[in-house]
Amino acid sequence: MTPAFSQDTRTRLIESAILHFAAKGFDGAGIREIAKGAHANSALVAYHFCGKEGLYLEALKHIFTRKACHVAALAAVPAPGTPGAREAAIQGLKDHIRAFMEDLISTDRSDPVEEAAMVLMAREMQAPRPAAAPLLLEQIQPYIDHLVACLRVLRPDLSADDLLNMGLSIQGPLIHFRNSLGIIRLIRGNPDYPEDLSELVRHLTEFSLRGLGIPEAFPQPRS
Template structure:
């Protein structure tokens, strides 16, 4: 009988190997044997621990979503629309959301599994598999809800479709920056870019707020009356 600690270690190795291989080759291009070989495990253990390749893929996604607490999940709830201070809170909430989301997707560092996890989730978002769609939506729902709540308060004149399009545009700016970081660094001729991530984040915040048309985000200096 396999000791529990050893079984858990094997399971973890299989999951990390699966994340690396699925990110590199996708679901269809990845075989169970190569995952098991990289994890130094018997391929039969994939069926034992995960009930096959599909189960392993789903558990790999679950492991990715559980690797770190999302900073977006820690954001303070917004007050109801129309209540005192709601607009001010929504403005701060919007800025905090962009900062949290940007920081999260740029925080892979040098860990190859973290980088592969980001690639795999990006691949899944581009072409969600039927079996994993519900899991993906469960993970993304807090992001969509929080950003939409901010937008509803800041732009109450927008209808549902307009709010959706605005939200997609704002999210897309951040995701595009992350997905294009390689070519951006090549264009800049700087493999370490951006050294000042806070400045880039603030640019995205300001750019999005100007696009939203939120005048109080950019208060104008008072002019001195003519003497």
């Protein structure tokens, strides 16, 4: 499907860059082919972005600007020891997983640029470019801060390193699900999976809470 590029030349270059960087990576994508895809003169890359590296950074900024961050809108978790903090942290973790999955899945599959944006983000997460590292850290900081705040209340016995490891263990399956969505749909024989995101979120939340060892999060069987 041919993407419906913007009428603005600068934006067209960014959208074309997202498609080409996602498909070929930074080194594989050429300025001329990006400009050609945007129906623009390649000299405009230097004019608007000071070169290929600048265009790459602007492509990432464009993605972040367009992408909602539901996690950033979640309520703050009370400090450890505060009355009701544990209950709030359990609810906070549930909300975090739901919001994180909404952020990962909320992509218009009919828009090639949006799909390419998710591919480019996955590529950048795996091997961040030095110039893009500060921008990337700025964008993921709300996810780290909120999740660690929940875990600090739920598992006060863990060190700072262990809290980060536990957070990675929770977020890892969520990111893997999004990055492997194509093969997951093939395995299930369902190109529209997941139709009901809430059921998937329920499973991931229960899996995470059990891994954390939070028994009060689940109904206890009657004796």
